Amino acid sequence: MLLLNNKIIVSDKLTESDKRLFRDSIANLQPSDITDETGKRNIDLNNCHLSDYNIIDVQAEDTLSYLPTSLPYKSLQQIKRGTISINAKLDLHGCNLEEAKQKLLSFLSYCTSNNKKHLLLIHGKGTPRFHGHTTLKSAINSWLKQLPIVLAFHSAKQKHGGTGALYVILKSQN
DSSP, X not given: OEEETTEEEOOSOOOHHHHHHHHHHHTTOOOSSEXXXXXXXXXXXXXXXXXXXXXXXXXXXXXXXEOOTTSOHHHHHHHXXXXXXXXXXXXXXXXXXXXXXXXXXXXHHHHHHTTOOEEEEEOOOOOOBTTTEEHHHHHHHHHHHHOTTEEEEEEOOGGGTGGGEEEEEEOOOO
8 A cells, every 4th residue: 555645545566575574574473273292283272262243143043054165075964964973062051151151162172182073062042132132042153153173063953952052063183
């Protein structure tokens, strides 16, 4: 961007000076993930900040789904059909948003440390507020998408809580 005669001129071409400045500014950056002696990634969830800024309101009966195209077909089918083998479960009924956020981060930290990848997360349908929207369900939907360890999630089958719960698949920690 250039200022010429009090007008801002935008250029899509980077000068060598711009490139050097960029390279110098990122030269000392380190990856935020730490690996242990086996080369296994350890993601520090204790210092993770989950934003409440862009929470999109969802209805109590809405099906939540976050299924990236990189998800293997078999895993995609298992999570949609509710046939994943659940390794751990967390029930957040009765929690306010701050309690739920802390419990969620602690639970996910425990699961990653103990190689538990297939989870059942019960958030409840909530008491509809403000035209049928539920606060905790909406927040969980947003938070899980922000976490780098979450590979996918989908609303559970009725036997596991229906639209008041989620199947969550965590990424492998290699």
